Amino acid sequence: MTASTHVVLGGNGVVGRETLRALVAAGHTPTSVGRHPTNVDGVVPLVADLLDHGDVHRALRGADVAYLVAGLPYSSRVWARQWPVILDNVAAAAEQGTHLVYLDNVYAYGPVDGPMTEDTPVRPGGRKGRVRAAALDLLARAAARGVDVTVGRSADFYGPGATTSVFNGFVLDKVAAGRRSTWLYDADQPHSLTYTPDIGRALTVLGTDDRARGRTWHLPTAPALTGRQYVRTAVDVAAGTTAPADVPLGVMSSTTMRIGALVNTAARETLELSYQYRAPYVFDSTAYETTFGVSPTPVVDGITASLDAVRPRTASLS
8 A cells, every 4th residue: 555645653642633634734635544543634544553563664655754643551661662663663664765753752851950952961760761762762773774863852742632631631621620720749830831733733844844854853832831820821711811819729749649659550650750840841942943933822822722622611610
């Protein structure tokens, strides 16, 4: 089977869907690769397993650009077992002449002092970070073999339909339901959030603009707010008015997280990343914004669209 020019590997996830929509908006007819067909209009669906070497080679046959945006269950053990297989399969298939655009996160940086930029050293501080750092090493080896590799890196993400986003689950979904929001560890630290439609549009640029090739880019991300400011913004948007000064907000302490980790897998997996909430987590996307003349979606607009996707509007809080 001959694939279309642009192939999105992991097209059923939230970032995959946004990337497909951005490619369609740009006039392309992309192929969406996943374990089940996509429901995005204007897309060619291809059912395949990224853990299967043959499936990946068939998916990328004839492709000019592949966007690797697949997600895995939030488990260090699963990541350590499956990410190397997926990366090996994709990198080998890309040797057929496919430009590989890889969506990365900031875990490989580990704890940092100051804003994160493309020049921040890779110093992973936990198992997930080490898996991500190993993936970058594998991609570097693929590039040395002649594979065209471009990396787009995102901070923590949120957006319409982003069901795996901590911000969506702990803040937006609760605000939509009129319930008290929750923040992790310290609600007064700045924390960058990247809007998923911005990710999709930015990855499309990385796959179509020759200025992007072969580099790592921080994808457009609005200036960081504190957890308390994000919650206040969400409550204001939901209520359609300015919220009172004492907006209800629960802060999950270290003790609560450790107790929760005894019985809850998600809490256990999050413990190693606590540094991201205990100190400033500031993601700088100046290089991308300057090079491509793109500004990130303002936080209030992103929150408005995200809330519109999950609620009728409500002003009630409990």
